[in-house]
Amino acid sequence: MQHTMLAGRFHLDSRKFAVEEAPVPVPGPGEVLIEVKAAGVCLSDVHLLGGSLVPLFAASDTVTVGHEVAGVIHTLGPGLKRGLTTGTRVTLEAGKTCGQCAGCVRRRPCTQMLTAGIDYDGGWAQYTLAREDSLIPIPDNLPFDQAAIIPDAVSTPYAAVVATAGVRPAQSVGIWGVGGVGAHNVRVARMAGAAPVIAVDPLPSARERALAFGADFALDPAADDFADHIRTATGGRGLDFAFDCAGVPAVREQAASVLGLNGALILVGISPRPLTITEGLTFNYLGKQVRGHYGGTPESVSELVRLVEVGRLDLAPSITDHFPLAEAADAVNRLANKIGDPIRLILVP
DSSP, rough: OEEEEEEEETTTTTTTTEEEEEEEEOOOOTTTEEEEEEEEEEEHHHHHTTSSSSSSSSSSSEEEOOOOEEEEEEEOOOTTOOOOOOOEEEEOOEOOOOOOOHHHHTTTTOOOOOOBTTTTTTTSSEEEEHHHHHEEEOOOOOOHHHHHHIIIIIIHHHHHHIIIIIOOOOOOOEOOOOHHHHHHHHHHHHHTTTEEEEOOSSSSSHHHHHTTTTSSSEEEOOTTTTTHHHHHHTTTSEEEEEEEEEHHHHHHHHHHHHHEEEEEEESSOOOOOOOOOOOHHHHHHHHHEEEESSSSSSHHHHHHHHHHHTSSSSOOGGGGEEEEGGGHHHHHHHHHHTOOSEEEEEOOO
């Protein structure tokens, strides 16, 4: 077993990112060492490296980036309870409970969920540690690159649709921003039976992709007759749910304005900027709502693995390109600047 490895490390004090040599971690009680086979590059990673996403619960001044990870169990730590074995193919949940807050102590929902690659070391590395409760075994027919993006890229919009919103068949849905998260929001909304599914994106290529992924309509938010299109598509009722997958104030304003009676704006995209809704009386009169959303539910990743395994969801079209781990900075730049309009870029250690 080697003692050092390559890892994409972000230094919080200097805000410098580098792929550098780091010690191979040793699993403690209840942990396993994962040999990473694929790791996704997410806009949250771009925000972290750019300084607009600040870790809330970081335990160190340097963190290995990456919260979308799949690989193979390499080494078992002591005190495991699940009967895990080396060689098992797994994907990792994108976060873990803190184990220390009042919720955790009482075995209730954690109030300080920790995010991999932000609050603790993630998977842009040859090896990474994982607590055994965060591991989801994956079938042999699920490629590592597709398995890696299920946590977050797919599980975040999945939980937004089925849990936070609770979309039912025939309810109308609008999705703003059809990038890595929004593209999967379109697919999940259609799978949940939403009708119509309306994608909104300023990029023609993203609108084309939305239609290919199952949207009934794909609109340009800058079009003069945008609101008219929404009214026509929804039979004059307005949207039941609007999903902001971009995290942009202007998106939230526009999305809230086209909600119908009891419609809800679901904040899927993260942003450090203030949330403002300038709509007046009609927001109250129509009983509109705004709901925050972050990540997936504990069941999301397992359910999605099952859906992929039985053929309900094909994630192959979501993988845009692969990069060696050493070229992580290039992958971040490509995503940040939307070069080639990527859905998901994958790092391969």
